[in-house]
Amino acid sequence: MDTDAPHGPRAGEVIDGFRLEERAHQGGMAHLWYVTRVDGHDPMPLIMKVPRLKGGSDPTTIVGFEVEQMIMPTLSGVHVPKFVAKGDVTRQPYIVMERVGGPSLKPRLDVAPIPVEEVVEIGWKVATALHDLHRQHVVHLDVKPSNILFRRHADGAAGDAVLIDYGLSRHDHLPDLLDEEFELPMGTGPYMSPEQVRGIRNDPRSDLFALGVMLYHLTTGQRPFGAPETVRGLRQRLFIDPVPPRAIRRDCPPWLQEIILRCIEVQADRRHETAAQLAFDLQHPDQVALTERAERTARGSAMRRTKRWLAAIGVEPKVEINAAEQAVRSPILLAAIDITGAEPALLDAVRHTVQRLLQTEPGARLACLAVMRTNRIAMDDLTDADGGSKHLNMLVQLKHWARPVVKALDLQRDGRSGRVTFHVLEAPDAATAIVDYARKNQVDHVVMGARSSGALRRYLGSVSAQVVAESECTVTVVRAPTPGE
Amino acid sequence: MKLALITDLHANREAVTAVMEHARDRGIDRHVFLGDFVGYGADPGWVVDLVRDCVAQGAIAVMGNHDAAVVRGTQPTMIPEARLVVEWTRARLDAAQIAFLASLPMSATEGDCLFVHANAWAPAAWGYIVGRGEAARSLYATDAHVTFCGHVHEPRLYHLSGVGKCGDFVPVPGMPIPLSAQRRWLVIPGSAGQPRDGNPAACYATYDTDGGTLTYHRVPYDLETTGAKIRAAGLPQRLAERLDDGH
Numbered sequence: 001m002d003t004d005a006p007h008g009p010r011a012g013e014v015i016d017g018f019r020l021e022e023r024a025h026q027g028g029m030a031h032l033w034y035v036t037r038v039d040g041h042d043p044m045p046l047i048m049k050v051p052r053l054k055g056g057s058d059p060t061t062i063v064g065f066e067v068e069q070m071i072m073p074t075l076s077g078v079h080v081p082k083f084v085a086k087g088d089v090t091r092q093p094y095i096v097m098e099r100v101g102g103p104s105l106k107p108r109l110d111v112a113p114i115p116v117e118e119v120v121e122i123g124w125k126v127a128t129a130l131h132d133l134h135r136q137h138v139v140h141l142d143v144k145p146s147n148i149l150f151r152r153h154a155d156g157a158a159g160d161a162v163l164i165d166y167g168l169s170r171h172d173h174l175p176d177l178l179d180e181e182f183e184l185p186m187g188t189g190p191y192m193s194p195e196q197v198r199g200i201r202n203d204p205r206s207d208l209f210a211l212g213v214m215l216y217h218l219t220t221g222q223r224p225f226g227a228p229e230t231v232r233g234l235r236q237r238l239f240i241d242p243v244p245p246r247a248i249r250r251d252c253p254p255w256l257q258e259i260i261l262r263c264i265e266v267q268a269d270r271r272h273e274t275a276a277q278l279a280f281d282l283q284h285p286d287q288v289a290l291t292e293r294a295e296r297t298a299r300g301s302a303m304r305r306t307k308r309w310l311a312a313i314g315v316e317p318k319v320e321i322n323a324a325e326q327a328v329r330s331p332i333l334l335a336a337i338d339i340t341g342a343e344p345a346l347l348d349a350v351r352h353t354v355q356r357l358l359q360t361e362p363g364a365r366l367a368c369l370a371v372m373r374t375n376r377i378a379m380d381d382l383t384d385a386d387g388g389s390k391h392l393n394m395l396v397q398l399k400h401w402a403r404p405v406v407k408a409l410d411l412q413r414d415g416r417s418g419r420v421t422f423h424v425l426e427a428p429d430a431a432t433a434i435v436d437y438a439r440k441n442q443v444d445h446v447v448m449g450a451r452s453s454g455a456l457r458r459y460l461g462s463v464s465a466q467v468v469a470e471s472e473c474t475v476t477v478v479r480a481p482t483p484g485e
Numbered sequence: 486m487k488l489a490l491i492t493d494l495h496a497n498r499e500a501v502t503a504v505m506e507h508a509r510d511r512g513i514d515r516h517v518f519l520g521d522f523v524g525y526g527a528d529p530g531w532v533v534d535l536v537r538d539c540v541a542q543g544a545i546a547v548m549g550n551h552d553a554a555v556v557r558g559t560q561p562t563m564i565p566e567a568r569l570v571v572e573w574t575r576a577r578l579d580a581a582q583i584a585f586l587a588s589l590p591m592s593a594t595e596g597d598c599l600f601v602h603a604n605a606w607a608p609a610a611w612g613y614i615v616g617r618g619e620a621a622r623s624l625y626a627t628d629a630h631v632t633f634c635g636h637v638h639e640p641r642l643y644h645l646s647g648v649g650k651c652g653d654f655v656p657v658p659g660m661p662i663p664l665s666a667q668r669r670w671l672v673i674p675g676s677a678g679q680p681r682d683g684n685p686a687a688c689y690a691t692y693d694t695d696g697g698t699l700t701y702h703r704v705p706y707d708l709e710t711t712g713a714k715i716r717a718a719g720l721p722q723r724l725a726e727r728l729d730d731g732h
Contacts, residue, residue: 175654
């Protein structure tokens with residue numbers, strides 16, 4: 001069938017109750033139409049995607065559209081366009097979905113390099129969207145600027161990232177129609193991860209590689225691996241280190257180079273474990289553990305190229321991971337510590353619980369958080385009587401609290417650094433601050449102490465009860481052991 | 486219409502009861518039984534009566550190799566354990582029950598669906614679909630959009646694309662899978678009465694013919710009672726044990 005043929009859809013035509021108003025875009029693979037419901041009940045602006053299928057000459061397009069029709073209805077949340085309807089390929093194939101108003105990332109790439117702050121904001125927004133997708137059992141596998149849109153707030157500011165085009169994606173719980181179907185690697189040349197080049201389609205960290213390529217490009221104005229069009233060209237990324245971003249752009253901070261080069265590591269195991277951990281690093285530059293990557297000033301020596309090559313030949317197909325498992329296996333644990341108010345016994349109990357949880361999750365990351373309560377109205381005096389900073393003092397206490405866990409589990413050993421981070425927030429309300437922090441950083445599990453019973457609790461209410469009630473993640477509330485009577 | 490695809494019941498009353506209740510709670514319109522109602526388990530009469538009652542109310546049922554063996558005598562290819570149970574089973578069914586088994590068709594079609602116990606290329610020869618090769622052979626032997634088979638006890642989903650590439654998939658229970666119109670599908674729900682994929686819960690599948698959506702299910706059941714009945718009947722001990730370990 002050929003939707004460009006005279007019998008293809010035209011403006012004004014009605015398909016299954018949707019009127020085609022205007023052609024929005026003509027791409028290589030599909031036409032996009034602005035559509036409205038004939039019955040007038042449009043809860044949101046809609047767009048219809050109609051594949052350009054030309055007489056079976058392009059099986060990737062056909063299967064890709066089949067894959068997208070299968071996966072899109074399973075997705076939900078702000079980071080995907082809302083699915084509305086689909087049309088049978090044997091009749092008139094289409095997908096009707098929410099029209100996301102905002103722009104794609106592509107125009108920003110065209111003007112790269114862009115300011116570092118904007119690179120970072122784009123990075124954590126896209127990483128947040130990817131984590132949400134991975135938690136829904138889907139690896140995107142075609143992350144690139146034109147497939148990333150940003151919702152637009154009422155004031156015109158860019159909002160959440162939205163991932164579109166699921167034609168190459170893989171859902172852990174649905175048949176992979178593209179596996180075995182085609183001999184050539186599938187993806188978009190500049191962004192394809194080394195494992196995708198080798199035909200591996202089940203590793204969510206492939207999407208982190210693609211994001212790393214975009215961050216590199218936004219930072220430097222150049223592509224780390226060019227835009228190869230042959231398999232031979234694609235395979236070069238297995239052997240050749242990209243030029244470090246700081247060699248191209250002097251004001252690229254070392255921590256950003258660390259993050260970008262980690263994303264585009266040839267071995268997925270050396271990248272961030274999850275998109276959430278990448279988003280976390282992008283939001284806490286001062287906590288990024290710097291390695292040799294941050295210091296590089298030139299493309300790899302012969303020695304490092306050999307290492308990259310050796311790492312590449314060690315990349316054997318692995319099938320033990322799937323998207324959601326990987327996202328669950330490397331959780332972010334938040335220890336919310338009332339460092340100045342809690343009894344020592346409770347602090348010990350919380351620490352023991354945290355240690356037990358970390359022992360069972362080798363890929364986990366620990367964020368230690370204390371909240372410094374600030375007055376709602378007046379500006380607080382943030383220096384204590386001796387002129388020292390209250391903030392710094394709390395940070396020191398927090399690190400001291402965590403020290404036994406860090407030592408016991410060797411959390412700051414080389415190569416594992418960055419597994420533990422420390423944060424002191426200033427906020428009028430501790431519970432709200434903890435809940436907001438957990439949501440913004442995709443925390444999987446909050447551990448905190450219960451306030452002992454007493455008059456204070458009756459007056460103030462319980463911070464832990466509010467966190468339990470309002471958090472989207474698991475919350476463990478620890479009590480100190482009661483002394484024997 | 487919402488179909489429940491139930492196969493390889495193998496005289497397991499507890500498993501079949503659990504599956505029927507599970508399917509009822511999901512608003513099933515019609516049952517399809519893909520054969521092997523008897524063999525291995527201690528309740529052949531009860532299971533045959535249940536299937537017969539369902540067929541009287543419009544259900545579809547096809548013949549399996551264990552059912553054929555009870556009717557016509559065992560084949561030399563049947564394993565000794567199974568052969569022993571076939572003889573034991575025949576002695577416990579009355580004439581009407583055996584006549585019902587004898588009346589079962591080898592296959593049935595409904596709309597663009599084919600129902601057959603073993604495969605579509607030679608249903609009466611009982612060849613197993615153990616991989617993509619056999620799946621493709623079966624899919625090429627029919628025009629049906631979806632083929633539903635039993636015989637193999639592990640749940641699987643095979644698909645054949647327009648360009649002749651065959652893929653396979655180990656289904657995840659409870660996840661609705663849209664069976665797209667542009668490829669053909671072979672569905673093995675897995676055994677209700679004797680699962681063998683390491684998970685002892687009973688297998689079956691539901692298929693919504695309107696939306697073209699397939700869902701595999703696993704239903705835990707009282708396998709201790711089933712095992713005790715097998716032991717009490719003097720059937721091979723191993724038949725009880727394998728229900729417990731799911732192999």
